[in-house]
Amino acid sequence: MMIFIVRRLGTTVLTMVVVSILLFLLLEINVEGVAIKVLGAYTNEEQRNIWLEQHGYFLPVYVRYFDWLGNFLIGNFGDSIRFKVPVGQILWPRLGNTGILGLATMGVVVPLSLVLGVLSGMREGSKLDRTISVTSIVTTSVPEFASAVLLSAVFVFYLDLLPGTSSMSDGFSLVQLIMPAMVLVLYDFGYVTRMTRASMAEVMMTNYIRTAVLKGLPYRAVIVRHALRNALIAPFTVIMLQINWLLSGVIVVEFFFAYKGFGALLLEASLNQDIFLIEACAMIAVFVAVATQTIADLGYTYLNPRIRFA
Amino acid sequence: MTDLAVQSIQRESSILRALKSMALIRESVVGMIGLALILIWVLTALFADAIAPFPPNATIMPMASPGTAGPDGAVFWLGTDHIGRDILSRIIYGSRQVLLYAPLATFCAYAVGVPMGLAAGYRRGMTDDALSFLANVILSFPVLVLYIIIIATIGASAVNIVIAVTFASAPGIFRIVRGLALDLRNREYVAAAETRGETPWRIMFVEILPNARGPLIVDACLRVGYVIITIGVLGFLGLGLPPPDPDWGGMINETRQMAMAFPYMTVFPGIAISSLVLGFNLLADGLREVSLRD
Secondary structure, eight states: OHHHHHHHHHHHHHHHHHHHHHHHHHHHTTHHHHHHHHHOSSOOHHHHHHHHHHTTTTSOHHHHHHHHHHHHHTTOOOBOTTTOSBHHHHHHHHHHHHHHHHHHHHHHHHHHHHHHHHHHHHTTTSHHHHHHHHHHHHHHHSOHHHHHHHHIIIIIIISOOSOSOOOOTTSOOHHHHHHHHHHHHHHHHHHHHHHHHHHHHHHHTSHHHHHHHHTTOOHHHIIIIIIHHHHTHHHHHHHHHHHHHHHHHHHHHHHHTTOOSHHHHHHHHHHTTOHHHHHHHHHHHHHHHHHHHHHHHHHHHHHOTTOOOO | OHHHHHHHHOOOOHHHHHHHHHHGGGGOHHHHHHHHHHHHHHHHHHTHHHHOSSOTTOOOSTTOOTTEEOTTSOEETTOBOTTOOBHHHHHHHHHHHHHHHHHHHHHHHHHHHHHHHHHHHHHOHHHHHHHHHHHHHHHTSOHHHHHHHHHHHHOOOHHHHHHHHHHHHHHHHHHHHHHHHHHHTTSHHHHHHHHHTOOHHHIIIIIIGGGGHHHHHHHHHHHHHHHHHHHHHHHHTTOSSOSSSOOHHHHHHHHGGGTTTOTHHHHHHHHHHHHHHHHHHHHHHHHHHHHHHO
């Protein structure tokens, strides 16, 4: 157990290092572009070179990398080129906002897709199963930007029920959270539902369920006491991985609804080649990816005693 | 006599067998609906010149609502956008872009991911460790962000989109192929091929790969759908194929600001892209259903 966690920590650190190096090299391809983005298109080469010189871009890439790495390790993430403030100052509030949006989304997705998945997998091939399965394929096929557009047309334009933007400029507002959360739920619940259904259907085929039915237990007791326990192990892993997906899945939604979250920040940083901001966001993204994966693995082992650490 | 005996044990040509197994899809209603959706769009793309009522980039009558008659009597069935281009014609021509670049990008990703996956799964050892670590590194990073950074850095063009998709999807394909190869390498026919002295590359591509095709075809369908979404998202974020040629995601991006006043401008391209993705997802589901049956 301890060995497993220590090994995971080692891999995490190694992954973070490799990702940060790759990003540094990737952004190295077009350094002049950074100066153009900051100073505008109507500048001459001399002005751009002065700016690049001032911001240390003419130092060799490894010098800059280790400089960044040293500062990063003591908690100094550098200054954002785009926002002209220390990275930490904008990063944490944005991450908090995305956390709220993610929580609202998962709060709906998890119960909804578990219930639908169980209902659907309980009687494979039934009318209810087919309806739920087809619905979940259809909703996952609609890209977020398309469903954002369609839902806005219905709820904002025709029904005039909800606000079309979620900038939350006058402080937090629950009403403004509804549209972005709805789009995310619509795109995401289908996948979790299908995974739950597959897991449930598999359990329903097993011999011990057949035994439980044959010995005359009420159907409800078979489902609740026998089937669910095993059927919900796989969806747990899927849900953990969805948390990781949400971190970048929110980009389109946050951009569309002008929600000030991590995804929108990451988008703006990437579009402006804001290197320190990208690096800081990337480190968080990698950390969340590995952390959720580790929790998923640990939880899976805990829930399923047949699997032991190798 | 001996001639006949030889003939009777000869197998049908591999192309015929592949076609026959593909034809099984007609047993799945869901798969057939998906195939029909895809075919509709493929035909639309092929005969765009004949179907489209207007040239895609011609500016005719700004902000005409759906069903308005144009100056020369032709009808704007889905209306026109903010600078007066017919939305239906743009959607029709836009299908060409999507159906060209999404399969192409998926194919390139497979061309990179499959050999690496086969090598890692068949050879194992150092090759596997190195490639798996690399794949894990790329996969631990949000895919969409990877696309955006690549495109923002090297610029938006059709070729760059294909490169970005290849770079970001190949690790996922690698993982699947590696898993399949790890399983198949222990089969008797691989051992037989090794005994015959076949080269490793021949074993990987002639013995292992054809037997891994089932899950790979299903994955490819899903992946094409996902790449269509990706190209759409890039267009939506203003990083897609360069204007003025129509691109569904780009159409939504261009008229997004007016969506509150003219929802039809964004809704129809949204429906177009969703229906095509749905087609690929349903086809993948149908193929999986059929392949699980036997």
